[in-house]
Amino acid sequence: EAGVAQSPRYKIIEKRQSVAFWCNPISGHATLYWYQQILGQGPKLLIQFQNNGVVDDSQLPKDRFSAERLKGVDSTLKIQPAKLEDSAVYLCASSFGRGGADTQYFGPGTRLTVL
């Protein structure tokens, strides 16, 4: 089966610009996650969707970050305006459900550099 797709793979912007990332989860997966991985650290969850509803966005900087999952399939993550500290890899993951036995499958990530 096809894996989690993300685009673009790389993005370089200047601070105060805006940027958007796209994720297409594995077909049939109801749960979708966006993680931020800063260099040298483990990924940190930004937002979790169950179908098109938000389950957890407690660590999403809502003054500049937004995400949506219209129709419960694809998702976009937007940053506006970007700051230097937003430089990171943004990972999308999906799982069939959100129970303990459900495996999360990760996409290749989008590497964002903010200059």
Place this chain on the structure above:
Amino acid sequence: AQSVTQLDSHVSVSEGTPVLLRCNYSSSYSPSLFWYVQHPNKGLQLLLKYTSAATLVKGINGFEAEFKKSETSFHLTKPSAHMSDAAEYFCVVRSSNTGKLIFGQGTTLQVKP
């Protein structure tokens, strides 16, 4: 709150020798624990997972991990390291409420010829 602590930020072994990557967890409930591997410029790949079945879990590529409740540990081992094992390894606990993954800081495994 649930968390994991990876005790070593960097581990170096020689090819053909055993690998031990250490992880301690903190959880009020019976945890779901995972090990993920991340090769340079590649996505995260699940190595193995523990979800309250057998305490010794076998994963891909010869890796295994043992859940020890008395020690709150979930160490990752492999009998014989291969050059292709060089990567970043993450110990992960899953939130029992939301299902989100909580990652450790990672351990870089270096394999010397």
